[in-house]
Amino acid sequence: MISFESDYMEGAHERVLARLSETNREPLSGYGFDRYCERAKEKIREACECPEADVSFLVGGTQTNQTVIASLLRSYEGVVAAESGHINTHEAGAIEYAGHKVLTLPHREGKLDPSALSAYLEGFYADANHDHAVFPGMIYLSHPTEYGTLYTREELTAISEVCRRYDMPLYLDGARLGYALVSQGNDLSLADLCRLCDVFYIGGTKVGALCGEAVVFPKGAPKQFMTIVKQHGALLAKGRVLGVQFDALFEDGLYFEISRHAVAMADRLRAGFREKGYSFYVQTVTNQIFVVLENKAMERLSRVARFGFWEILDANHTVVRFATGWATKETDVEALISLL
Amino acid sequence: MISFESDYMEGAHERVLARLSETNREPLSGYGFDRYCERAKEKIREACECPEADVSFLVGGTQTNQTVIASLLRSYEGVVAAESGHINTHEAGAIEYAGHKVLTLPHREGKLDPSALSAYLEGFYADANHDHAVFPGMIYLSHPTEYGTLYTREELTAISEVCRRYDMPLYLDGARLGYALVSQGNDLSLADLCRLCDVFYIGGTKVGALCGEAVVFPKGAPKQFMTIVKQHGALLAKGRVLGVQFDALFEDGLYFEISRHAVAMADRLRAGFREKGYSFYVQTVTNQIFVVLENKAMERLSRVARFGFWEILDANHTVVRFATGWATKETDVEALISLL
């Protein structure tokens, strides 16, 4: 059975694993105060061209979203997100558990629209009763989005400007950030994110690590962020496990190499689908492909390959997702195409 | 520099690491739905002689404490713990962040006293105003305690009986459980814990894993425990990372082998301290040794070995902690003894 289920089905890229082995016997300070964490942070700051950025390592995505958002919001504020945003749909209410409302706006292929955002904020403050409502306190977006789509630099700049105008932090969830940065037609760099966002994270779990997300605050983290992380149960005793992995991921551009491989595999597969006349639910350039399958074709394919159910389109068609990753083999891609 | 700083200063035991490598390329379902998690759970149930136990894997200790405690308490209930309990002192208020008070009782070398507990509960319900107070909703204890001491079976049975009488769950934090189970004079088994506790965890982070704690609910977990775990940001996408490690730890008794090694090393070191006439702050039989050092001796030792500061005893003496672990080398122990 060949697998295109998601990008977190295998362990870690071999170079990441090797680094864990090599450093395994070294006694190192806990909680992230070790030289691998330090070195990984330094490499990330370099990759971001942002020497003053504050970098922290957390274990997983929902944890990171909950911790970062709670660290930035005042109690009476909520976080604005697209209705399709991960924090709104698939995090078991982690944001609300931390006391904050997710204020949703309609999405366009997973994306927040800058002018819709602006109109919402204008409307909020124009409402004479807004003191009785949850204040929009920050903006959450993901890049790539849940639909594998990308913001352009122009769009992100527009959103960032709205945030600045309302003095609200902009947070970008980069669970799959690598796959965005190396995609065709992408025009955003890590340095751009540092310039336009107040905080974002570089996802490790879905880009070749066993686990781990690198949170980047370009202008510095909230006061006592480490204590906040601990309070959320998110501070790893063996912080080295995260530091060593990100040290490997950001050595010789491995993070981008992994991403390019996955996107190249996805591009090949996309081409295969296109050639065979399949239609796409959303046009993507990243490592996720959303295809409309006739139900019988879906059943047939599911006997040879694993992929993700997305949604029912109509009585005869289903949207499914194929995802590639660091471990995707070209032979598997070709095998799948040959079966289409 | 030889290191006795703590039991989480190195990576993972080589057999754990090897298992991660061997299984690395297998595509597996996320969130703990993989065969290694299943197998590890099965092995743990066997080690516990408790076939109906529910086992879940979480990443770290504070996270586990917060999630388990929040999953069991009603909103108006708090958790009773020794003043020295980890949840009361070194978890950055994670329990309160989840909405619950830690109700503290005095400790005796880190231990809760069954009769003090009973007296407290009697007093609570005797107070006519107790409807205005936080209700004691569960009992938290750690084994070994923060002071490396152990509960006897008799003591734990007495505490368990108090809990049953008041219909309160008993929770045992086993961050270093292995070191308790193999210690001289220990008379508690995993099966005893299953019989006496409502939930406990088998610590992995401090007993040879990169990370990971195995939560055991002998009589079944709270409804939707997985969703609660997710809500706390504690559900690992690559659940395999935990399953594979515990699968290795519970294969051929590796967990106990690691523990025995660490305790043997500690026993040797304890004997060395005793022979050289040092006095102990607390008498322990586990992998932690609390020694009273004359300050000049402390400074001298700190130039050759890493160990933990515990507390100032008086103007001239300090209590320090030496901890052993899976990675402690006999030659280092002997080297340290020769320097005493």
Place this chain on the structure above:
Amino acid sequence: MISFESDYMEGAHERVLARLSETNREPLSGYGFDRYCERAKEKIREACECPEADVSFLVGGTQTNQTVIASLLRSYEGVVAAESGHINTHEAGAIEYAGHKVLTLPHREGKLDPSALSAYLEGFYADANHDHAVFPGMIYLSHPTEYGTLYTREELTAISEVCRRYDMPLYLDGARLGYALVSQGNDLSLADLCRLCDVFYIGGTKVGALCGEAVVFPKGAPKQFMTIVKQHGALLAKGRVLGVQFDALFEDGLYFEISRHAVAMADRLRAGFREKGYSFYVQTVTNQIFVVLENKAMERLSRVARFGFWEILDANHTVVRFATGWATKETDVEALISLL
């Protein structure tokens, strides 16, 4: 200036105030343990034809919603409400502050649709990933709704049946309940609510009291509800203030007398608007009237009467709200009509 701004602009009905004065010097136990609270509860149980109901008095609406909802939900559950529901829009995130998501469904003139609710729940459990999402844990609706509309007995029965099917409590926010119960075309009684709901509140603040809401749990309140109320800062020291008021409100049917007066005044005003050719934004039979005003007419009227802004309809028209209450004078209604 005549006032139709809302139903909480004046103090308390004179008979309520008189009762506060008459009982003022009696020393009474605090926290609701006084004979007026007892008597008021008894009268409410009688009015509800539900002798086993548990009745509690809280101070205000948002407080009641927050406390009741938090007392019923498990941590991983949210409350399902119409998008227009008060808890979703005008309670400053009080529900999320208590840790729970408000799961919204589209509304029809403020009402939840039973089949839309049913479809949502079916969809939720059909989704293979629902363990990663917030579980629908209870249903919230208001009666009258935010739009002054009413559920029919048939509709409420249908919603109640959905709730029973999914074993979810049904909660009815009755901030303005009196105005519903006495309205033309209403076919729901307090006894019906006891039969169909798991909890509801009989609003006092908007129906003639200085403050106070009577929470009714027909089948008994959650364990230690009083402690939960205290924990929310919602337990009044002088509980008598609420007991005495509800004792007066439920003596000789004052609560219904007040409601009938307000609705009669609203009916007269509605007829006035209709006669003068105004159009209504929503058809209501309760004490709130939503009228579409041409903007110049609105400005003119606003010089002689106070009323509430609801929303902008188009460039030339605005929706405004006129509300009546216990203190509305017939002469004011006639005066207003004459000015239309």
Place this chain on the structure above:
Amino acid sequence: MISFESDYMEGAHERVLARLSETNREPLSGYGFDRYCERAKEKIREACECPEADVSFLVGGTQTNQTVIASLLRSYEGVVAAESGHINTHEAGAIEYAGHKVLTLPHREGKLDPSALSAYLEGFYADANHDHAVFPGMIYLSHPTEYGTLYTREELTAISEVCRRYDMPLYLDGARLGYALVSQGNDLSLADLCRLCDVFYIGGTKVGALCGEAVVFPKGAPKQFMTIVKQHGALLAKGRVLGVQFDALFEDGLYFEISRHAVAMADRLRAGFREKGYSFYVQTVTNQIFVVLENKAMERLSRVARFGFWEILDANHTVVRFATGWATKETDVEALISLL
């Protein structure tokens, strides 16, 4: 049966009640935006000699403590209080429910000791692991304390200086503030509190109002305090009910007149106890008297008077509390003395 049970057993002082009646029919804006609230705030600012103070009205004490404390703390901070502090003992965990730990220090007759406080803070920051602990974020004290004792100006100044040194807000719970301000030997004024504290509240519930506490932020309230109040369910729709009462309480010094009456009654009763040879558990000068009663005497007295149980002293003696208030009659005091 004569009553000395507490100071909140009767309704409101007649002048307060009269003012509620007089203003009852006036239609006024909700949520505190009415002229009585405005006037009451102005009078309080004058009484405080602090024209720039921000004043808000809340309903009850626990609510006020929860709302004020939550409005000032960062998520990783707790509130420092005496072990006997009301927030630590009798508020059902309202502070922890809002996510914050109550960090307790030993008390001396209900009071925090400035040097113990200073030592605690020094120790906290000296601990190398303090990043893993709850940070002391503000100081809570009550005046009078739970034991009816008072801080001297010197003591409060010392505590205030410690707070300034560590940049922590000082919060004073004035549930019974009136009884402190008019007591013999008291040397603190409202103006002093404005100078020394960052926030305090002037208790209404226990000093002649039906309900209500006036929160004073001498240097301004936290951003969007009104929204925070709403979020806690603490914003009264008919804010007038609080405004009108405080307007009456601060007219012609009624608040102080009530307090003086109660303290004079307590002084007379104290003298009676002293003359008859009773001993006091604590020496107080406020409206609460803590007397040691021989158990048989206690039983005898309990047949003619209501008073509060405080604690068991030994097998034969009990500590009980007698409290006076605005409604205490001189004839009752004399009657009680004659029965001693």
